[in-house]
């Protein structure tokens with residue numbers, strides 16, 4: 023058993039009764055994410071200026087503490103200068119929207135001026151708790167489209183400003199994230215804008231599928247950089263609407279079939295739509311106050327596309343309290359077990375903290391086959407996307423970490 027003092031918080035653990043390792047990836051899931059569409063996404067995104075794979079960092083000190091053989095942390099803080107993995111998804115979906123709509127209008131990207139004029143007539147919009155909106159705004163500015171972003175009451179001023187820095191108009195609305203989703207849709211309908219959402223719902227799947235297709239690049243890179251001969255045995259993935267987790271699971275499932283790792287979801291207890299969904303074996307909405315310090319994970323409704331993949335592909339879920347996020351940020355910042363310090367934002371560490379939570383419980387370790395030989399991969403999905411908040415929570419400014 024690997025007891026880490028940082029995992030002293032109470033967590034919840036639930037195995038997915040619908041998980042099926044022998045299930046083939048199959049045509050239904052291929053209609054959502056497939057190798058060919060991924061290759062298009064990869065060729066496109068890796069061709070954008072400023073593309074560089076983010077680092078995969080080994081954390082042997084924390085691994086030892088957790089009683090496992092190896093731990094690697096894919097640190098997305100440097101992604102395209104935007105601070106999170108979300109740069110891969112929203113911006114790629116904007117690119118796809120523009121290219122689809124230009125093709126429908128009979129305009130080819132090679133017709134420079136006509137293509138630019140077409141882009142300038144397009145307005146993309148979305149609701150966000152920060153990172154997705156930043157990606158959509160950045161994509162819109164890069165490709166010459168207009169952009170309006172909706173944020174809810176408690177999205178920080180720092181995050182609002184970061185989106186405005188990409189020339190988007192930002193509208194703050196009442197209520198929580200799910201209310202801002204509805205408002206974005208209402209205004210898009212009224213103004214003939216295109217909603218570029220990272221979550222899917224009945225009748226709206228093409229664009230969130232493109233978003234997820236972009237996210238897959240993160241999993242591809244992690245495998246490419248993986249330092250061990252054998253694959254990871256376990257991957258811990260934080261969930262908001264589930265698009266990121268589903269993209270990673272799909273990528274491994276397609277490539278490795280039944281030999282894929284064990285996948286564990288990590289969900290904030292304050293907005294536990296994935297915990298409740300897995301517990302009930304069916305999509306379950308969590309109503310009311312879903313505020314959590316893990317702002318990027320504060321969603322009450324899962325994405326139906328993500329469910330199509332995670333229903334059988336996720337093996338378990340861990341529910342985490344807010345305090346675990348702050349513990350995780352500090353743990354990575356000070357490198358207290360001899361690891362290289364990492365700057366991780368509030369939504370970046372849930373996967374890591376879910377690992378630490380279960381690694382201290384014999385029954386949960388046994389249920390997941392998490393032995394002392396386990397090789398675990400986690401995704402640090404954001405850096406200090408709100409530097410002031412980071413400093414408040416960690417007690418160090420992001421640029422003081424590691425210095």
Ligand SMILES: Cc1ncc(COP(=O)(O)O)c(C=O)c1O
Nearest residue numbers: 262263264265266318369403404
């Ligand atoms: C930093 C970070 N990590 C993880 C997620 C979760 O992604 P998803 O909503 O696709 O589950 C988000 C979503 O905004 C995020 O911003």
